[in-house]
Amino acid sequence: xNKMKIAVLGAGGLGKACLRVAKEKKGVKIVAICDxxxxxxxxxxxxxxxxxxxxASNDPIGEIVKLKDKIGGIFVALPxxxxxFIPSVVRRFIKAGYKGVFSDALKRTRAVKLMKRLxxxxxxxxxxxxxxxxxxxxxxxxxxxxxxQSFIKVLDVNIWWGVGISNxxxxxxxxxxxxxxxxxxxxxxxxxxxxxxxxxxxxxRDGKLELHEMEHADDILLKDVGVVDSLNKVSVGGIMxxxxxxxxxxxxxxxxGITFDGKKSSHRFILGDETSMAANVIGPALGYMKRAVWLxxxxxxxxxxxxxxxxxxxx
Amino acid sequence: xNKMKIAVLGAGGLGKACLRVAKEKKGVKIVAICDxxxxxxxxxxxxxxxxxxxxASNDPIGEIVKLKDKIGGIFVALPxxxxxFIPSVVRRFIKAGYKGVFSDALKRTRAVKLMKRLxxxxxxxxxxxxxxxxxxxxxxxxxxxxxxQSFIKVLDVNIWWGVGISNxxxxxxxxxxxxxxxxxxxxxxxxxxxxxxxxxxxxxRDGKLELHEMEHADDILLKDVGVVDSLNKVSVGGIMxxxxxxxxxxxxxxxxGITFDGKKSSHRFILGDETSMAANVIGPALGYMKRAVWLxxxxxxxxxxxxxxxxxxxx
Numbered sequence: 001x002n003k004m005k006i007a008v009l010g011a012g013g014l015g016k017a018c019l020r021v022a023k024e025k026k027g028v029k030i031v032a033i034c035d036x037x038x039x040x041x042x043x044x045x046x047x048x049x050x051x052x053x054x055x056a057s058n059d060p061i062g063e064i065v066k067l068k069d070k071i072g073g074i075f076v077a078l079p080x081x082x083x084x085f086i087p088s089v090v091r092r093f094i095k096a097g098y099k100g101v102f103s104d105a106l107k108r109t110r111a112v113k114l115m116k117r118l119x120x121x122x123x124x125x126x127x128x129x130x131x132x133x134x135x136x137x138x139x140x141x142x143x144x145x146x147x148x149q150s151f152i153k154v155l156d157v158n159i160w161w162g163v164g165i166s167n168x169x170x171x172x173x174x175x176x177x178x179x180x181x182x183x184x185x186x187x188x189x190x191x192x193x194x195x196x197x198x199x200x201x202x203x204x205r206d207g208k209l210e211l212h213e214m215e216h217a218d219d220i221l222l223k224d225v226g227v228v229d230s231l232n233k234v235s236v237g238g239i240m241x242x243x244x245x246x247x248x249x250x251x252x253x254x255x256x257g258i259t260f261d262g263k264k265s266s267h268r269f270i271l272g273d274e275t276s277m278a279a280n281v282i283g284p285a286l287g288y289m290k291r292a293v294w295l296x297x298x299x300x301x302x303x304x305x306x307x308x309x310x311x312x313x314x315x
Numbered sequence: 316x317n318k319m320k321i322a323v324l325g326a327g328g329l330g331k332a333c334l335r336v337a338k339e340k341k342g343v344k345i346v347a348i349c350d351x352x353x354x355x356x357x358x359x360x361x362x363x364x365x366x367x368x369x370x371a372s373n374d375p376i377g378e379i380v381k382l383k384d385k386i387g388g389i390f391v392a393l394p395x396x397x398x399x400f401i402p403s404v405v406r407r408f409i410k411a412g413y414k415g416v417f418s419d420a421l422k423r424t425r426a427v428k429l430m431k432r433l434x435x436x437x438x439x440x441x442x443x444x445x446x447x448x449x450x451x452x453x454x455x456x457x458x459x460x461x462x463x464q465s466f467i468k469v470l471d472v473n474i475w476w477g478v479g480i481s482n483x484x485x486x487x488x489x490x491x492x493x494x495x496x497x498x499x500x501x502x503x504x505x506x507x508x509x510x511x512x513x514x515x516x517x518x519x520r521d522g523k524l525e526l527h528e529m530e531h532a533d534d535i536l537l538k539d540v541g542v543v544d545s546l547n548k549v550s551v552g553g554i555m556x557x558x559x560x561x562x563x564x565x566x567x568x569x570x571x572g573i574t575f576d577g578k579k580s581s582h583r584f585i586l587g588d589e590t591s592m593a594a595n596v597i598g599p600a601l602g603y604m605k606r607a608v609w610l611x612x613x614x615x616x617x618x619x620x621x622x623x624x625x626x627x628x629x630x
Contacts, residue, residue, distance in 0.1 A: 261591060
């Protein structure tokens with residue numbers, strides 16, 4: 001059986017976790033990785049310890065673009081500040097004629113909206129991209145599509161997550177993504193913060209970030225497939241503890257609706273407290289990438305949302 | 316937008332509930348229904364009150380087969396005792412050249428195994444069949460596919476359901492399906508029981524059936540897609556209360572696995588207690604039927620399991 005040969009864009013917490021997850025799976029091999037400073041390619045596969053010896057480059061993404069014929073799948077695990085950044089990266093691959101598939105762990109509604117414009121270019125290349133394939137959106141919004149099946153009307157979808165990380169600087173980009181959702185902060189303001197400014201902000205809050213009404217693309221991805229009829233029926237929030245690996249709350253997707261026999265009720269999907277954010281993001285992202293390969297094999301091309309398809313199991 | 320024109324095979328509890336659910340959805344119309352005694356066809360759509368005026372027939376299935384060009388989808392809600400019954404019904408539609416799609420709410424592992432033999436005939440007709448589209452298998456086994464994403468190894472999948480029905484004789488076939496799983500009973504023994512024998516059995520148990528290690532096709536459907544590596548890692552059981560609409564326990568799918576970072580943990584999908592068995596079976600069955608239409612539109616034909624695809628949302 002051929003292994004899926006994957007390039008990972010981003011060598012932060014998620015990128016590194018992806019190398020570790022792939023190591024445990026026969027079906028995938030990470031052959032390329034890059035961050036803002038350097039890149040690495042190895043046909044034999046990249047181990048997490050190799051990450052310290054990235055080749056410095058002024059244009060690491062450009063180096064990966066050059067490898068386009070050696071890669072079957074790209075997992076976009078780049079920090080996405082600003083919203084336009086990832087679409088611009090993907091456009092480079094499309095222009096170069098890359099014919100493989102993509103998945104990403106994008107979060108923000110506006111970012112996912114921008115992705116949709118790439119549909120025509122992807123189709124021209126006979127390529128497939130599935131967006132929003134992390135935990136939220138991704139695993140939890142897909143669970144909402146399942147939960148919606150029992151109801152004739154969905155009243156609301158609530159995603160309330162808990163993340164615990166013992167060492168915040170492993171997930172600098174993720175933390176900045178979250179800070180951007182705090183009252184008084186914006187994407188550009190969060191992006192400009194230095195590490196010590198982030199440190200001070202966390203100090204003031206005892207290491208915890210509590211976020212409400214986050215702009216998460218679960219809303220648009222669920223509206224697109226008809227689970228909800230308006231974006232404001234989906235709410236996402238949660239608590240991140242940056243000083244303790246234990247989750248401050250159990251991550252839960254709750255979908256409330258009305259059944260055909262007039263009953264109001266809620267289905268819930270609850271993630272085990274011991275599962276890390278990395279486990280709940282990387283697994284779905286690889287599962288969706290396998291689904292993207294399946295779509296391509298069936299001559300179905302273009303840009304899709306993670307709520308449109310069950311991810312597949314990668315072993 | 317064209318409504319999906321559907322025939323429902325079976326006019327018992329599930330068949331009737333399907334008429335009521337379809338009434339609430341713009342995207343579907345039930346145009347034909349039958350049971351063992353009669354059938355009904357109406358281009359304008361069938362209401363649940365019409366069920367009392369089925370046209371008597373010696374071969375109601377044969378009457379529906381004759382309507383093959385007027386039907387886009389068939390929902391198989393027939394009692395399936397013995398295992399060979401539903402495959403034999405489907406074969407009649409295949410032989411007649413029916414080109415629409417199918418979904419079913421089959422339960423038993425051996426029944427689903429038999430369905431797989433229909434693949435070639437379905438492909439010849441450019442038809443699509445998705446099997447195991449009820450609650451278990453169906454909604455809950457699909458939730459297990461999602462839950463599996465976070466783990467590199469799945470240790471076990473446990474489905475524990477609660478069903479409460481205030482009036483058992485609305486669901487005579489379902490109850491017999493469950494009785495067949497009791498120690499000392501078989502499919503053929505359950506099929507032969509008279510209503511008063513069923514009544515006596517329920518009387519002895521205070522109206523409750525507690526079932527363990529049920530032969531449910533969740534096992535084979537999850538093994539087929541690689542969620543588990545052996546059938547015995549999936550267990551299904553539950554409690555049916557035939558005298559009270561309130562569920563005796565909350566229906567829960569629990570998947571336990573090991574993450575890439577070595578943590579053992581469990582994800583859970585819990586159905587709201589107020590949702591009836593009918594809501595949790597009919598919704599997914601229609602959602603999967605829409606997925607089957609999607610597959611057909613993309614020239615993908617044959618027999619599929621419900622764990623392979625997310626159901627779609629029917630509005």
